[in-house]
Amino acid sequence: MSKLTLSKSGLQRERESLKLYRKVLPSLDLKRQQLLGEHKKAEREYQELLASFEPYAREVAERVPMLASPGIDLSQYISLKDYQKGEENIVGVKVPSLDSLEFELVDYAYLGTPHWFDHAIEALKQFTELKIRAQIAGERVDALYKAARKITQRVNLFDKILIPRAEANIKKIQIHLADAERSAVVQSKLAKAKSHRITEALKGGGV
Structure with missing residues (x-):
């Protein structure tokens, strides 16, 4: 921090700084x-996705109860090949989004598989997508939380440090200038009185 200049130019600089801080603070607080609000919304969406796992698992179990049978393993027929993330701008913050999912399916004989097989494959695809979406939703929450924490720190810097410091500096400089002005007036009066005495003494023929 630079040393405070107790002068009229220093007072002007502090006033300009205070004006700037007060102008910036409302926009920072609005963004905060x-x-x-966006973080709260993202957290709610994330929790809703997590909460949907169990109901979806129950729904699949009702539609395809055979999946619970021992020895049923669909991982050899389907796997997640790749998924692409995109970016979304939320209040100036870049957060991830899901652009695409790509599954790799192994060819199998449709006539040689049970009637429920296709439903099971589709259910596995949807469940995998649900997990990926939940993962990305969690990343969105983290990104917005970090951004909200950072902007809150900036708001606190302006509101609790920079503005009070500028106000205190202005008051300190004003007191110093007022004291200096009073001192100058007193010195001027003393010098004038002394000059008057000297003048009178000279007129009287002595010092």
């Missing part, structure tokens, strides 16, 4: 509120 927006980010907190």
Whole structure:
């Protein structure tokens, strides 16, 4: 931190800084509120995705109960080949989004598989997509949380440190300038009185 200059130019600089801080603070606080709102929304969506796992598993179990049978393993027929993430801008923060999912299916004889096999494959694909979406939703929550924390720190810096410091500096400089002005007035009066005495003494023929 630079040393405070107790002068009129220093006072002007502090006033300009205070004006700038007060101008910037409302926009920072607005962005903070927006980010907190988006973070809350992202957290709610994430929790909803997590909460959907169990109901979906029950639904699949009802539609394809054979999946619970020992020895049923569909991983040899289907696997997640790749998925692509995109980016979404939320209040100036880049957060991930799901662009595409690509599965790799092994050719199998349709006539040689049970009637429920296709439903099971589709259920596995949907469940995998649900897990990926939940993963990305968690990443969105983290990104928005970090951004909200960072902007909150900036708001606190302006509100609790920079603005109070500038106000205190202005007050300190004003007091110093007022004291200096009073001192100058007193010195001027003393010098004038002394000059008057000297003048009177000279007129009287002595010092």
